[in-house]
Amino acid sequence: MALAIGRGHKANPEGRMALRDHLREFRNRLIKSAIALVLGSVAGFLLYNPLFGQLIEPIMNVAEAEDRFASINFDGVASSFDLMVQTSLFLGLLVSSPVWLYQMWAFITPGLKEKERRIALSFMAVSVPLFVGGVFLAWLVLPNAVRALLSFTPESGSNVITAQLYLTFVMRLLLAFGIAFLLPVVLFGLNLIGVLSGRQILKSWRITILLICVLGAMAAPGPDIMSMFYLVVPLLFFFFLATGLCLLNDKRRRRKAAKRMAETESMADVATSPDDLKNL
Known part of the structure; x- marks a missing residue:
């Protein structure tokens, strides 16, 4: 049996190892991911109070600007502690994502071929910045979303928002x-x-644009139509x-298929040439 990855990978390029x-x-990969998650959660626990102040600021701004009652409500004795733990875990998951994503990639790639490893690493390298960028954009859109949703409250009404439900919304x-x-x-x-x-993706561009606009209107409802474009424009x-990348990849795939077919036909022509038939 082959040695474990790390000690014998050079002598075992295919990455095969015993079940044990x-x-x-x-x-080992799971332990490293868990340690990163715990450290990230500790950082989230330390940042909870200033972060929570930033989260509820849109609600407080609505209360001041429109001169009506709006507040965050904790509906239980332990609900504030539960909310702190959940927020810390969520932040820890985000902060430690590069670590546990790398550990997952490092565990999977030994069973892949060299080309597949490069593709998997490229996908991970692109996915993490895109996901973080989307989360950051959502953070910028959050005040507009809260202001727009609270604007539907009647003038005689008030907003007593449960902290747990508000955190779930965020x-x-x-x-x-x-x-x-x-998406890309x-x-x-x-x-x-x-x-x-x-071509199949390009044919559905009308439906895709419609779905993206609907998603933008639902996820980022601002007081004006411009808030929707915070999500719609990047997605489009x-x-x-x-x-475009898929079309280029299809073109490259067709070129390779045509080259293989030409090579196969040339080999078949050589095999059936008159000289070869005489030798038979």
Whole structure:
């Protein structure tokens, strides 16, 4: 059996290992990811109070600007502590994402070929900045989203918002933006494995633009139509960028297929030439 990855990888380029070594490798990667998550959660715990102040600031601004009651409500004795733990874990997951994504990649890649490893590393290198960029954009959009949603409250009404529900709303908004920014990676990945062609993606551009606009209106509802474009414009750019990359990849794939076919035909012509038939 081959040695574990790290000690015998040079002598074992295919990355094969015994089941026991494979489980040991998985355990080590899991422990490293857990340590990164714990450290990130500790950092999130220390940053909880200033972060929570930033989160509820849009609500306080609405209360001051419109001169009506709006506040965050903790509906239980331990709810404030539960909210602190959940927020810290969520922040820890975001902060430690480069570490646990790398550990996941390092665990998977020994079973891949060299070309597949490069593709997997490229996808990870692109996905992390895109996801973080989407989360950052959602953070910028959050005040407009809160202001727009609270504007539907009648003049005689007040907003007593449960902290747990508000945190869930913020997390969903951040994740929605982050995942939405992974659209080009998903499309290009489906194109690489042959599920979608560039022409198929391009044919659906009308439906895609409609869905992106609907998503932008739902995820970033601002007081004016411009707030929707904070999400719509980047998504449209990434969609057409991914479409262009898929079309180029299809062209490269057709060129390679034509070259292989030409080589096969030339070999067949040589095999059936008159001189070869005489030798037979």
